[in-house]
Amino acid sequence: MSVAVAVTVLFWVSVATLAIGLARRARLWRTGREADVEWAGLLAVPKRYFVDLHHVVARDPYIANTHIATAGGAFAALVLVAINYGLGLYAPVLDWAILLAAGVMLTGVYFVWMRRRHPPLRLSGGAWNRLPYTLAAFALGLALLTLVPSQTLSAGIAIAALALLLAGSAELALGIGAGGPMKHAVAGLLHLAFHPRPERFAGVRSTALSPLKLSNHDFGTRKPSDFLWTELLSFDACVECGKCEQSCPAFAAGQPLNPKKLIQDLVAGLSGSNDSAYAGRPYPGIPIGSHHGELSAAIVPKLIEAETVWSCTTCRACVEECPMLIEHVDAIVGMRRSLNLTQGEVPGTAPETLSNLRETETQGGHARAARYNWAVDLDVPIIEPGKPADLLLVAGEGAFDMRYQRTLRALVKLLKAARVDFAVLGERERDTGDTARRLGDEATFQSFAKRNIETFASLDFKRIVTSDPHVLHSLRNEYPALGGKYTVIHHTALLAELAEQGKLQLGKSPEARALTYHDPCYLGRYNGETEAPRALLRKLGIEVREMQRSGLRGRCCGGGGGAPLTDIPGKQRIPDIRMADARDVGADVIAVACPQCTAMLEGVAGAHAEVLDIAELAAASLEARP
Template sequence: MSAAASSLNLLITVLFWLSVAGLTVGMARRAALWRAGREAPVAWLGLLAIPKRYFVDLHHVVARDPYIARTHVATAGGAIAAMALVALNYGLMLYAAALNTAIGLCALLMLVGVLFVWHRRRTPPARLSRGAWMRLPWMLAAFALGLLALGLIPLQLVSGASALATVVLLGLGAWTLTIGATRGGPMKHALAGLLHLAFHPRPERFKQVAGGTPTTALKVLKLEQGELGVGKPVEFRWNQLLSFDACVQCGKCEAACPAFAAGQPLNPKKLIQDMVTGMAGGSDANFAGSPYPGIPLGGHQGSPLEAIVPGLISSDTLWSCTTCRACVQECPMLIEHVDAIVDLRRHQTLQFGAVPGKGPEVLANLRETGSAGGFDLGVRYNWALDLNVRQISAGHPVDVLLLVGEGGFDMRYQRSLRALVKVLQAAQVDFAVLGSLENDCGDVARRLGDEATFQNLAQQMIAQLSAFTFKRIVTADPHVMHCLRNEYPALGGHYEVLHHTGFMASLVSQGKLKPRAAADSEQRFTYHDPCYLGRYNGETEAPRELLKLLGLSLHEMERHGMRGRCCGGGGGAPLTDIPGKQRIPDIRIHDARTVRADTVVVACPNCTAMLEGVVGPRPEVRDIAELLAAALEH
């Protein structure tokens, strides 16, 4: 072995251990930022689950974009394998030629991936961050070329110049992957991301059975212990702070966000990066992505102990969110944006009562009357007086308890509810309603951050339901379904809750209903997925199956199913009413016009109200129950 080759081996060993030391110190400093947050359970066994969560759960999301999936597999896979071999061959000073060859082959795979990264960055989509991210392909390429030279240049050909070039290339890459990453550089996501998978704030996401209900319930605030949401970065749980550091700034959340598309001052990607800025201290002047619409960069700053609102973000940013979870659905790093936003809202609401628009009036109505509109609960079912719908009573069990939610007070949606009742009666379903005993489920209060009002309403509802005997609850409101099915269990309410689309589909498939072909089957239909039915509860097929049973062919909008576009009606957004350049429902109706739909089929009272509120020529909006009821009459 030549003197140059021996020197190279020794230099690589020194560089490896210096990198390990730098990474260790840097990670300790970064971890100190996370540990400043509130306590959260530490499940150390999560470390053993990282491979499964990385290769299955994370890549299940990444694989939606085949280009990026293949790029990630080649780049990350080649780099990890090569670094593992370097640790073995140079960290342990084996200096085996065979291991060098393996390092070179892995580096070649990494280099192929880096070429795809470079190509992507030549003309990056608007959602991608620039700045340091534009230099990342070159830094990764330097590392890959250094590994390639290390692995494939025969030892007898190594010279002083080639040894120096190899060390310089590897040094640039090592800096990017270690010190640069722990100081907040682009590769920070790789280190924080793996730990985020191990200590995820919502670990139940990884236990979800394929095709089952997503785990989307908000965490209960322990009000009696003084929990009032998050006002400062250090008031997030430590694993939430860790999750913010896992952001790769790909902007998929930005591209999916209905509020951002409408020009409201919200960008989920920037919000997560603002939380990182607040955690580490600084301003948003150096953010290299799209700003919040209408809010220029450089005007906000924060630190771990400073108030997030309005120093780091404006209150309008918080209240623009519809809680539709489109950002969470698209995030390849599995970050929970909505949980963070609701935590921030809780502090604004519970600590300051700072809810904009009609929010305070609605919250007051909920507290005083049990209805968002301040209505007398006794009139919730007036629309059903002529339909002979019975009210449930103690000692008289029923199969189905029908809950209608706030839609029962809306004259337009009462038509949909009447259609649903006629369907249930035609199928001879044994059902009853709560009548004047049904108060609001608490959904709007909780999304607006008023956890106290939500818990009071939920406890009232649970107490009412405990007095009666029924097998299951059916509702036409996905928000009611979500609250009772997913969020009431934490307060002691456990029920089987079905959405009317799935229940009606089962009635037809079981032969209990025999609809005739729809009279208007020649029209073009499209189906709009409610966020709280699809993304929140995983139900996208039952409505489509029911429409198929009615003989209606669907013309799907570009964004549908689990990736459907929000109508703008969730999260209390119509109440806070933050202005933008256009309205979210206008964008959704544009989607329907694009597929030349004559009718938009809906399955949620919020969607009905929002889409029918679009002015000008538009498709007809009809609830799926109305279509089934009409098919039974023909």
């Protein structure tokens, strides 16, 4: 048998092995729940790969260029081998093209090897450490076969070349079936085609949780097979780069959560194995090797500890950083829903809060009529049926807090100064149900949402404004699935709009101290609003000292997802870490745009920067204006 024919045989054996492995893995994915998919997504893979995926990867130019060379060279080489050897053409000109592709691939592999010599802590080791060698073997094998003319190819060189090709082909062909590192190559492309949130590829910031069909006894994710099959597929796309781990506020604070480990645990549950093969950093305080999963067995606590699930602040930093576009938060909330709805297992003071919600429609057990006591001297109009208003101000649950009331009073003064036609709900306002939903209590959320939608339907208004990004997110993004569609705007966006239109005349801020701006997760990552707060600060003549983590990549304050209620202990508090970020840029003032951020950052012990809402800064400039 000639060397060329041997390569042809090896190619088709590899294709068959890959197909068998893919079929085996696909059977595991298909044990998940049915999901609506569009097969046209397969045609969209090139765009989603080269544009959407690489938009995230490009944040790290070293890895982006390395990946382009390695993956691009490998893909080109495989296509050319399929044509030249798979079809038995054996054309010398195609050999030269294969050699070029192998050279590009080998260049990329060199930089992969360099990265692995002194890897960042976030990278997983183990089987991933062999990739530079097996990929290099594949590229070198191709180079040998194409570089040396067949008539002068000695038996030794031929055997060496085929052995190298065999090693590299085994990594590629066996990866998907055996669950090796290279399974991400196939699973990743299919994940891009059948992503659980395909609207992400249409430029939509898709962040809303999908409602459970409670009447169909859909109570969340108890076992791996309760995930959508497209979610199970997405877990296999993980490349264990650890960018989610690096961005996770809970992991940084030493709480028992590592998003990368969580996804790999779910992969272990999918394949019915344990976590002993995991070669990355563990959950803080929880050793590796003591957990095991099965497709039809409960995830918590055999595979993942309950404390891990409850440590998440739902900030979506992991999702924002993931180069494979995996939806970690959806998975975590799905498990929370099961724990809450089927077992009633919610830690900390969360059960008391949920009980207050059901009994009083407020988180703190307050009388609803007391929500606007802070406005008794401001002559704030209350909306009534048949009495229209351009703008409906929804204060949110923080209106019972004296600190947040300062923000609301400042906002009202600004709206009055701009002669805005607005009104508040007064006694009609109840909690939006956002915290209940993040804590997994989907039944309470849906009940509140439906009652609020009925209330809104009886009133006449054009837009809703709120100072609470969590309220904003619920009303703007999550109520539509239940029939409530509204135009909702954050108070910083409204004030920036009014200032731009000349309706709100702002002077220069009297605040002369160094200032930084903290992006709320539910305003920035969830709703994409990072510019309006900064535009308003610029209108005030304030120069913002940006923290290293800001905008869509800002660090969480620790106040989301019900985290202050579940209160899972760690080595330090998340807001302390964020305050240290402000200290690093020499800020004396932190401008905020969320009541939960205000509460968390002001709760930092010891000397720290003053925390002021942007509405307070704007109102102060209004008063200082000559």
